[in-house]
Amino acid sequence: MSELGNLEFVRPAEIERRSFQIISDELGDRALNPEDAPVIKRVIHTTADFDYADTLYFSPHATERGAEALRAGCSVVTDTTMAMAGINKRVLGRLGGSVINFIADPDVAREARERGVTRSAVAMDHAARLDQPLVFAIGNAPTALVRIYELVSAGLMPAPRLVIGVPVGFVNVVESKELVRGLGVDCILAMGRKGGSNVAAAIVNALLYLASNDARE
Amino acid sequence: MSELGNLEFVRPAEIERRSFQIISDELGDRALNPEDAPVIKRVIHTTADFDYADTLYFSPHATERGAEALRAGCSVVTDTTMAMAGINKRVLGRLGGSVINFIADPDVAREARERGVTRSAVAMDHAARLDQPLVFAIGNAPTALVRIYELVSAGLMPAPRLVIGVPVGFVNVVESKELVRGLGVDCILAMGRKGGSNVAAAIVNALLYLASNDARE
Secondary structure, eight states: OGGGTTOOOOOHHHHHHHHHHHHHHHHTTOOOOTTTHHHHHHHHHHHOOTTHHHHEEEOTTHHHHHHHHHHTTOEEEESOHHHHHHSOHHHHHHHTOOEEOOTTOHHHHHHHHHHTSOHHHHHHHHHHTOOSOEEEEESSOHHHHHHHHHHHHTTSSOOOSEEEEOOOSSSSHHHHHHHHHTTTSOEEEEOSSOOOHHHHHHHHHHHHHHHTTOSOO | OGGGTTOOOOOHHHHHHHHHHHHHHHHTTOOOOTTTHHHHHHHHHHHOOTTHHHHEEEOTTHHHHHHHHHHTTOEEEESOHHHHHHSOHHHHHHHTOOEEOOTTOHHHHHHHHHHTSOHHHHHHHHHHTOOSOEEEEESSOHHHHHHHHHHHHTTSSOOOSEEEEOOOSSSSHHHHHHHHHTTTSOEEEEOSSOOOHHHHHHHHHHHHHHHTTOSOO
16 A cells, blocks of 8 residues: 555565564674574564674573473473463474463462562472473563572572573662573573563574474574 | 672562662653653663663653543553563553453454454454554554554544554564554654563553552652
8 A cells, every 4th residue: 555655565474584584684794603593583583672692691502402391391480471471382382381370379479478579489489399390481580580599509499401581670680690690500591681571482482493393493 | 698699689569669760860861751751661671671761752642641541441452462461450450441452363363364464453453343442552563553554544443542552573663653653643652673562561551550640650
């Protein structure tokens, strides 16, 4: 339609492919680790923020190991319903996993009030009691990430198969990521203040597409 | 605990207040429109991205009018389940509104396939048939925003009470926001490529807190 001016009609199936092409072009000859590039590009696709090419930290082979865990049917613990909403549950379910989120559990809310800590931290205590291998995807609450650090350090939880630690914000966010970086677990972190539930979901989805050999980048 | 190094214990209820104080401090003497400042600060709180202090566009009195609409019980149409998950439905419900999202409707998926357009665009056609005042919160799909433009331009939908237009991405995203800016409807837009479902939800929530005289900033 002529009144749409500069708009170009792009078939729905083309939009994502075209977007990734633009991202690759603008990254130019930046030296991304080829193993991690699909994760980095998907986060940029979700945020339009190229800062993530600098701030995403990957422990050695975190991408490969995270994808392996999901391929084997590992479930994903999140700290928000937003991250849960953003994760591709169809692909996750096909691989045998599901999304686990204790944040809306009334027991968690009550225990958080009683202990004077966040619901997100208490939700991690509940996850620690699950007797199964887990990927954690924390996009909002630094208190959840700190609690994972405490639980693993104290031997109260086995090392997760992967910790995706991308909380966003201004209070203890930077520090929570530094703690997990020093913990020696497989992890993907957005160093600094930025991150979010959308970023957490994007990283899980990138790993899911690698795990399921989805043709998407 | 000593091993937590630089981490400072902050009571859960304090975290948000403290975060907004840091945001205000770092914004310094930047001249934000006082009416819009709570919206801008909440978006920065959600993203840790100060770019939004420059890129958020408000049509005259959009914040006040959006808050008024929500105070009167107006419902919110979103384009993603992520935005839906992020909106404070407790406060929205108390004011009499709800979140409306057609994206998971099987009819929408089928119609999108048949017409070769996105599900998000078709979802807006369904919203246009609702006989009630609406706020639109579009955080993902520029095709949804373009469809709102087409529907209002063609007289097929009354002007929404507010259009929150913050899709993110690389294909037709910038252009979709320019179109809506020129449409003459009350709107809050994130000009440029950035945005997201988290940003859409943050803007709705900021308006909800203004509408309900919530003490939060």
